[in-house]
Amino acid sequence: MRLLLATLFTAVLAYDPTLGFNRALVVENRTIDDIYKAALAEGGVVNVWHGGDESGQQAELKQAFEARFPNMTLNVTVDLSKYHDGNIDRQLATDSLYIDSAILQTLHDFTRWDLEGALLGYQPLDFYKIHPAFRHIHASWYGVRLFGWSNVWNSDRLADGPKEFTDYLKPEFKDKLVLTYPNDDDAVLFAFDLIMQQYGYEWFEALLAQNPHWVRGTATPVTLLLQENTSFVASFTTSVGLAPSSPLNVSIPSEGNFVSWPQTAGIFRDAPHPEGAKLLHNFMLSDEFQGAPGSWSVRKDMPAPAGYDAIMDVQSTNPVEFSRFMGNRERVERLRFFFESKIGSAQGLSPLIDNL
Numbered sequence: 001m002r003l004l005l006a007t008l009f010t011a012v013l014a015y016d017p018t019l020g021f022n023r024a025l026v027v028e029n030r031t032i033d034d035i036y037k038a039a040l041a042e043g044g045v046v047n048v049w050h051g052g053d054e055s056g057q058q059a060e061l062k063q064a065f066e067a068r069f070p071n072m073t074l075n076v077t078v079d080l081s082k083y084h085d086g087n088i089d090r091q092l093a094t095d096s097l098y099i100d101s102a103i104l105q106t107l108h109d110f111t112r113w114d115l116e117g118a119l120l121g122y123q124p125l126d127f128y129k130i131h132p133a134f135r136h137i138h139a140s141w142y143g144v145r146l147f148g149w150s151n152v153w154n155s156d157r158l159a160d161g162p163k164e165f166t167d168y169l170k171p172e173f174k175d176k177l178v179l180t181y182p183n184d185d186d187a188v189l190f191a192f193d194l195i196m197q198q199y200g201y202e203w204f205e206a207l208l209a210q211n212p213h214w215v216r217g218t219a220t221p222v223t224l225l226l227q228e229n230t231s232f233v234a235s236f237t238t239s240v241g242l243a244p245s246s247p248l249n250v251s252i253p254s255e256g257n258f259v260s261w262p263q264t265a266g267i268f269r270d271a272p273h274p275e276g277a278k279l280l281h282n283f284m285l286s287d288e289f290q291g292a293p294g295s296w297s298v299r300k301d302m303p304a305p306a307g308y309d310a311i312m313d314v315q316s317t318n319p320v321e322f323s324r325f326m327g328n329r330e331r332v333e334r335l336r337f338f339f340e341s342k343i344g345s346a347q348g349l350s351p352l353i354d355n356l
């Protein structure tokens with residue numbers, strides 16, 4: 001009986017710490033090499049779940065981390081953030097947490113997990129260099145990368161690429177657009193919401209008349225743009241960075257609002273490898289990682305990519321807005337089902353099916 005009660009108790013341990021006050025906060029005061037030593041002593045492993053839609057999408061992160069920190073293993077699992085979060089909830093609810101860090105697009109989960117007391121208040125070394133809007137006041141979460149959609153086209157098939165969302169309505173794009181279902185990815189849903197609040201429902205009707213090819217996954221458009229046996233030329237629901245290799249080329253709208261957001265990370269309070277998770281977060285916020293060419297940084301002090309304004313000065317995007325959009329789940333759901341009623345539920349296998 002006592003054993004049973006103990007089991008029940010641990011299974012419902014999630015709680016709201018609001019009125020406990022005196023929040024625990026760990027302020028990093030070691031060098032990254034000392035954190036590395038602690039992570040090795042802990043076992044040399046970090047389990048991170050990263051949002052995305054192709055299993056190999058974080059291979060570069062794993063490679064860069066393991067090259068920088070020999071004998072560390074970054075066990076990174078990519079899945080849609082909207083699937084990762086429920087599985088994390090299940091781990092938390094059953095006291096069987098085995099992941100250390102989550103890096104997701106579902107920004108509303110972090111505020112919820114923080115309220116549940118599930119996250120570790122932890123200020124990495126470069127915490128105050130992160131833009132204030134991208135970080136939680138008690139350091140339960142913070143953006144670690146700046147993601148967004150842009151216009152992407154295959155310049156072998158199209159000399160002059162689209163710039164504004166109205167360009168996609170030109171006759172030359174009939175049957176040649178490849179787009180991710182807005183009802184399968186909330187960041188794509190937000191793109192359609194922004195565009196249609198600006199250009200109206202008529203824009204969407206005209207887009208449908210172009211007969212776009214709908215796909216699952218936000219990397220799939222690029223795959224199809226590059227495939228020899230397709231005739232797709234452009235997309236606005238994908239990302240290849242701002243300095244892609246040929247034949248891909250990109251632009252951002254200056255009149256239309258496009259989507260950008262801080263991909264957000266948190267360490268779980270009961271993470272089995274807290275030192276490994278701290279090492280990963282410090283690495284991802286370092287000059288070395290944030291300074292990668294071709295993308296904006298979540299840090300205030302890093303230069304913008306060549307030819308672009310700083311992310312907070314780009315008038316056609318607001319990277320803070322996405323978390324407000326994501327926080328209103330009722331509105332998200334209404335939008336999602338609206339699009340489903342127009343273009344049907346997402347068809348085809350998840351691009352992550354090779355994970356199963």
Ligand SMILES: *[C@@H]1O[C@H](CO)[C@@H](O)[C@H](O)[C@H]1NC(C)=O
Nearest residue numbers: 024025026027028029030123
């Ligand atoms: C460094 O941080 C740890 C954990 O927060 C704390 O216990 C320790 O006193 C700090 N050391 C210094 C030198 O500030």
Ligand SMILES: *[C@@H]1O[C@H](CO)[C@@H](O)[C@H](O)[C@H]1NC(C)=O
Nearest residue numbers: 036037040044069070071072
């Ligand atoms: C990594 O592990 C190998 C084999 O145990 C050991 O020889 C080497 O010194 C380690 N390197 C570091 C940086 O810990």
Ligand SMILES: *[C@@H]1O[C@H](CO)[C@@H](O)[C@H](O)[C@H]1NC(C)=O
Nearest residue numbers: 045046047075076077098099
């Ligand atoms: C790596 O992650 C996978 C998926 O999350 C998990 O099944 C596996 O146990 C992890 N490996 C280690 C060594 O923790």
Ligand SMILES: *[C@@H]1O[C@H](CO)[C@@H](O)[C@H](O)[C@H]1NC(C)=O
Nearest residue numbers: 223224226227228229230231
């Ligand atoms: C197009 O090419 C890809 C690989 O290059 C192949 O997997 C696919 O089956 C081909 N599709 C058609 C319709 O031939």
Ligand SMILES: *[C@@H]1O[C@H](CO)[C@@H](O)[C@H](O)[C@H]1NC(C)=O
Nearest residue numbers: 155159160161246249250251
């Ligand atoms: C990319 O497109 C822009 C504008 O359409 C053009 O000025 C630039 O030369 C193109 N870059 C490449 C590498 O083709």
